[in-house]
Amino acid sequence: xxxxxxxxxxxxxxxxxxxxxxxxxxxxxxxxxxxxxxxxxxxxxxxxxxxxxxxxxxxxxxxxxxxxxxxxxxxxxxxxxxxxxxxxxxxxxxxxxxxxxxxxxxxxxxxxxxxxxxxxxxxxxxxxxxxxxxxxxxxxxxxxxxxxxxxxxxxxxxxxxxxxxxxxxxxxxxxxxxxxxxxxxxxxxxxxxxxxxxxxxxxxxxxxxxxxxxxxxxxxxxxxxxxxxxxxxxxxxxxxxxxxxxxxxxxxxxxxxxxxxxxxxxxxxxxxxxxxxxxxxxxxxxx
Amino acid sequence: xxxxxxxxxxxxxxxxxxxxxxxxxxxxxxxxxxxxxxxxxxxxxxxxxxxxxxxxxxxxxxxxxxxxxxxxxxxxxxxxxxxxxxxxxxxx
Numbered sequence: 194x195x196x197x198x199x200x201x202x203x204x205x206x207x208x209x210x211x212x213x214x215x216x217x218x219x220x221x222x223x224x225x226x227x228x229x230x231x232x233x234x235x236x237x238x239x240x241x242x243x244x245x246x247x248x249x250x251x252x253x254x255x256x257x258x259x260x261x262x263x264x265x266x267x268x269x270x271x272x273x274x275x276x277x278x279x280x281x282x283x284x285x286x287x288x289x290x291x292x293x294x295x296x297x298x299x300x301x302x303x304x305x306x307x308x309x310x311x312x313x314x315x316x317x318x319x320x321x322x323x324x325x326x327x328x329x330x331x332x333x334x335x336x337x338x339x340x341x342x343x344x345x346x347x348x349x350x351x352x353x354x355x356x357x358x359x360x361x362x363x364x365x366x367x368x369x370x371x372x373x374x375x376x377x378x379x380x381x382x383x384x385x386x387x388x389x390x391x392x393x394x395x396x397x398x399x400x401x402x403x404x405x406x407x408x409x410x411x412x413x414x415x416x417x418x419x420x421x422x423x424x425x426x427x428x429x430x431x432x433x434x435x436x437x438x439x440x441x442x443x444x445x446x447x448x449x450x451x452x453x454x455x456x457x458x459x460x461x462x463x464x465x466x467x468x469x470x471x472x473x474x475x476x477x478x479x480x
Numbered sequence: 481x482x483x484x485x486x487x488x489x490x491x492x493x494x495x496x497x498x499x500x501x502x503x504x505x506x507x508x509x510x511x512x513x514x515x516x517x518x519x520x521x522x523x524x525x526x527x528x529x530x531x532x533x534x535x536x537x538x539x540x541x542x543x544x545x546x547x548x549x550x551x552x553x554x555x556x557x558x559x560x561x562x563x564x565x566x567x568x569x570x571x572x
Contacts, residue, residue, distance in 0.1 A: 218485070221495060225486040237486045242547060242554075249548030461540050468537065472524060 220460075226453035233447070244454035254455065256430065257438040258462075264434060265413045268352045272409060273402070275353070276360025280368055281394070283361070294365075297358045305355075309422025312351040337424060341431035344424045348432055351419060356409060363405040367398035403474040407467060414463055435459055501532055520572040531572055535565035 229237040248254050283293050318324040318336045327335040337344040379389045417436040426433035443452030505528050515527030539561040546557035
């Protein structure tokens with residue numbers, strides 16, 4: 194029998210400790226909170242699974258979950274094709290490569306809360322550049338503080354502005370790693386642009402795209418700061434995403450038990466979707 | 481020291497269960513290395529660890545679905561979960 198040296202696992206130990214302290218132990222605490230009620234002062238009362246039942250049957254949770262899925266679906270369906278298209282049109286050689294890369298990276302360097310504040314001011318109907326232009330020059334009635342549709346358009350545009358670059362940079366990394374020989378072979382065979390994309394570029398980008406979509410899914414599914422700063426979850430509840438609702442329950446109402454139950458359900462959803470997506474995308478590679 | 485974590489016996493049992501399952505997997509891995517990799521009925525290539533993960537993830541969904549749609553008591557989802565775990569380790 195082949196003996197393998199498993200000592201390398203010891204090198205993983207520091208990471209394991211770190212994860213234990215910043216993720217595992219807080220998570221265990223959340224599990225403990227989710228079955229209890231507290232009025233503060235570290236005194237807890239057993240509640241069983243009532244909070245889970247209450248959250249699972251609450252219309253408020255269903256609505257927030259629906260908005261969250263809609264938001265994530267919309268940004269993915271815009272950012273992924275747009276990111277690929279931009280990556281395809283970027284130069285592969287020459288002086289413009291670093292310029293493009295830096296320009297692309299710029300939005301991602303800006304902190305979330307600053308992005309929210311920027312877009313808030315940018316889109317305000319009376320003083321914002323975009324808001325004023327739309328309302329007073331084009332005559333379109335646009336006010337994201339009053340109109341849910343305008344609020345949605347704004348947060349989606351903001352997210353696309355902020356995060357398409359991630360898809361672009363990852364796709365671009367996949368694209369530049371394709372050897373020229375592939376393109377030459379395609380040229381000899383007289384392949385169309387679409388065939389080159391479908392059979393050479395897309396398969397070569399698959400791994401990085403999987404990572405890009407996973408990152409964008411998890412990030413957008415957990416989005417908090419930007420809509421919080423931009424719309425505060427309003428008008429009404431129209432942009433109250435799951436995390437905003439969660440923080441309202443946990444810190445606003447100080448209902449730690451229901452908030453813990455909700456965050457575990459939230460976690461289960463993120464985990465399942467990420468696992469499903471990763472498994473489906475890497476299924477062929479492993480086999 | 482641990483009072484801030486608000487431990488209860490039932491939740492502690494859940495974690496003891498999960499960690500002992502991982503412990504058993506480690507022991508199995510030491511006895512027969514390689515993770516018992518195989519291609520199961522779902523078309524996935526899984527190791528013992530994957531099967532445990534799928535069992536636990538499925539279990540959480542079975543319980544959540546039952547709580548949301550039916551409610552207490554939870555004997556049926558428990559039976560379903562055990563059946564699901566057995567299926568995972570047997571076929572997946």
